[in-house]
Amino acid sequence: MSKIIGICGSPNGKKSTTLFALQKALEACANAGFETELIELCQYKIAGCIDCSTCKKELNCSQKDDFTEQLIPILADASVSGFIFASPVYFGGITGQLKTFLDRTVMFRRNGFLFANKVAGALTVGRSRHGGQELAAMDVIHAALIHGMVVVSDAAPTSHFGANLWSGIPEGLESDAVGIETAINLGINVARHAGK
Numbered sequence: 001m002s003k004i005i006g007i008c009g010s011p012n013g014k015k016s017t018t019l020f021a022l023q024k025a026l027e028a029c030a031n032a033g034f035e036t037e038l039i040e041l042c043q044y045k046i047a048g049c050i051d052c053s054t055c056k057k058e059l060n061c062s063q064k065d066d067f068t069e070q071l072i073p074i075l076a077d078a079s080v081s082g083f084i085f086a087s088p089v090y091f092g093g094i095t096g097q098l099k100t101f102l103d104r105t106v107m108f109r110r111n112g113f114l115f116a117n118k119v120a121g122a123l124t125v126g127r128s129r130h131g132g133q134e135l136a137a138m139d140v141i142h143a144a145l146i147h148g149m150v151v152v153s154d155a156a157p158t159s160h161f162g163a164n165l166w167s168g169i170p171e172g173l174e175s176d177a178v179g180i181e182t183a184i185n186l187g188i189n190v191a192r193h194a195g196k
């Protein structure tokens with residue numbers, strides 16, 4: 001079965017608003033018939049890329065951390081057809097956790113563009129109504145394009161830059177109906193394209 005992986009870049013574990021929204025998107029992928037897998041980056045110890053060049057020769061890294069030991073095999077699975085990269089907005093961009101993860105994925109580019117043509121969607125959550133959700137989405141989109149991935153929007157009728165949510169809404173993120181609609185629509189659209 002084809003698989004879609006959700007990557008959560010929040011440090012907040014189970015109380016993360018980003019995790020809540022990402023699960024909505026992944027549920028939509030599952031409803032479309034895909035196997036889904038959730039990777040919460042806060043559960044892993046991942047060091048920053050040190051430009052050691054090991055991965056210019058092989059799909060490996062000189063740093064023997066959780067990315068190398070645990071995540072490379074999951075990410076390299078040929079049945080993976082799509083990714084949803086999710087992050088809280090930090091200073092108008094993605095978290096350091098997600099940036100660090102994305103930098104380490106350069107090995108997949110250097111070893112035959114192994115992510116090329118896989119589908120990518122961006123999901124971002126900010127505390128402010130207009131706190132840089134779309135800018136943070138661009139961080140994901142830039143990385144996905146550089147991998148040669150197929151970046152998709154949340155599609156009609158909401159179609160913009162993926163899923164963008166507002167956690168500062170007074171009644172709580174669960175009541176951000178507009179944002180949650182973008183999360184569900186992103187999941188549906190990632191699945192639609194991953195199935196092609």
Ligand SMILES: Cc1cc2nc3c(=O)[nH]c(=O)nc-3n(C[C@H](O)[C@H](O)[C@H](O)COP(=O)(O)O)c2cc1C
Pocket residue numbers: 010011012015016017018019087088089090091092093125126127128129130131132167168
């Ligand atoms: C260091 C830091 C920087 C932040 N910068 C922004 C920001 O630029 N814009 C915004 O809307 N929210 C910002 N926030 C708030 C988070 O994006 C918001 O609380 C989000 O819902 C946290 O997601 P999580 O619950 O998944 O961890 C920031 C929070 C932190 C800790």
